[in-house]
Amino acid sequence: ETGVTQSPTHLIKTRGQQVTLRCSSQSGHNTVSWYQQALGQGPQFIFQYYREEENGRGNFPPRFSGLQFPNYSSELNVNALELDDSALYLCASSLANRDRGEQYFGPGTRLTVT
Amino acid sequence: EDKVVQSPLSLVVHEGDTVTLNCSYEVTNFRSLLWYKQEKKAPTFLFMLTSSGIEKKSGRLSSILDKKELSSILNITATQTGDSAIYLCAVEYGGSQGNLIFGKGTKLSVKP
Numbered sequence: 557e558t559g560v561t562q563s564p565t566h567l568i569k570t571r572g573q574q575v576t577l578r579c580s581s582q583s584g585h586n587t588v589s590w591y592q593q594a595l596g597q598g599p600q601f602i603f604q605y606y607r608e609e610e611n612g613r614g615n616f617p618p619r620f621s622g623l624q625f626p627n628y629s630s631e632l633n634v635n636a637l638e639l640d641d642s643a644l645y646l647c648a649s650s651l652a653n654r655d656r657g658e659q660y661f662g663p664g665t666r667l668t669v670t
Numbered sequence: 671e672d673k674v675v676q677s678p679l680s681l682v683v684h685e686g687d688t689v690t691l692n693c694s695y696e697v698t699n700f701r702s703l704l705w706y707k708q709e710k711k712a713p714t715f716l717f718m719l720t721s722s723g724i725e726k727k728s729g730r731l732s733s734i735l736d737k738k739e740l741s742s743i744l745n746i747t748a749t750q751t752g753d754s755a756i757y758l759c760a761v762e763y764g765g766s767q768g769n770l771i772f773g774k775g776t777k778l779s780v781k782p
Contacts, residue, residue: 589769600772659715661706
């Protein structure tokens with residue numbers, strides 16, 4: 557098991573609502589990336605945070621936003637939920653280093669939008 | 671458009687068989703290729719490959735990158751039921767930290 561934790565593990569929301577997912581990175585890691593994994597698909601990159609600033613973003617609309625805190629933990633916020641937002645949301649932490657691409661994933665949050 | 675394609679999408683073998691999983695990619699500013707194993711939720715890291723032709727090995731698993739062919743293979747010898755999982759290939763691209771683009775994965779089922 558990695559040292560990356562996520563909460564909650566499961567969540568059910570209604571279309572139009574807002575949700576906040578949380579991630580605590582592995583000790584010593586200063587970079588957090590968020591991914592959305594729909595059923596039967598590989599994870600899709602949402603965005604990455606490094607030193608509390610967004611450091612890259614995938615093809616997701618602005619209603620997906622995030623934060624990183626001084627202790628490197630992170631939040632993913634999704635506004636105006638849509639049915640297609642139902643997915644497993646994974647966060648991954650890593651150490652910013654030109655020579656390393658290893659990211660360590662948390663167990664994910666399963667979001668269901670009804 | 672950047673993409674990573676894995677094949678086959680699913681595979682059923684018997685214990686003791688050897689399997690080869692394929693990953694091909696088209697990305698700009700390639701940095702590395704990574705393999706992950708996903709059993710339930712969290713993908714777990716297997717290998718990171720940056721140089722062509724150098725095999726990385728861990729027990730019964732091995733992987734190699736071919737930058738000329740823009741591809742990689744993951745081999746599993748003497749498969750066991752515990753190897754049943756989805757194997758994800760991801761390519762790191764971009765700036766100093768890099769972001770990951772994943773393939774859809776290969777679902778491997780190992781029958782006793």
